[in-house]
Amino acid sequence: MKISILYFSKTGNTKEMANVISRGIKKVSDFEVGIFDLENIDDDFLLESKAVIFGTPTYMANTCWQLKKWFDEGNKYNLEGKLGAVFSTAHYAQGGGDIALLTLINHLMVKGMIVYSGGSALGKPFIHLGPVAIDENFEKSKKMFEIFGERIALKTKEIFLNKNI
Template structure:
């Protein structure tokens, strides 16, 4: 089973968190996971993935225009029926990551994805909309991102295995 982590990262912070989330997914079981920038996509792997986690830096309380452009122009990408999740990085606590995640989730719903955040159903740490890290995260934030990845991986296996 395959899971894609698709992100945009200008400074490298979002890429670093994508790799941390990948570590968590790999702990969840028999899933082949690949991180990829929207600028260097493996569309075959994406098409074969049962789940996709999208990551974005936060700009003015929304997700990056590069991710928005990708959603608007990637007509050949069929995301329908795939499990979807999101994560965001921000420069400062309270930088609008929740709003960015909700906006990104809206685009995913339009594409027909099934959205999962683990919410409070899995207990601490709670994930309301998706994982959030300030810059490349402190150790506690990176631990939460790893747990987030593991939970998304487990739910992918539960639904599609």
């Protein structure tokens, strides 16, 4: 089964967290992970993916314009019915990472995706909308991002391999 991670990264932080999420996904058996910046997407891999995770740096308490443009102009990708999740990076705690995530979640819903965050119901770490890595806790955030990837993979397996749901 395939999971794609799409991201934009200017400084490398969002790309780094995409790689950490991939490590978490790979803890669950039978997954291939494609990690793509917005300029280098493998169309076939993305379309075959059961889940797509989107990553954005936070700018002015919002998602980056590059990802917004991708959603606005990305009509060649049918995302309907795929599991969707989001993550962000920010320079500081009040930077608006949660607002950036909500903006992305709106796009996922418009595209007909099944939105999943990894949930707070699963206990610590509590991931309400998706993980946000801020500069002051960047290294410490990696464990949460890895757990996020693992939770997304487990939910993808549950939804797409269990025909009784």
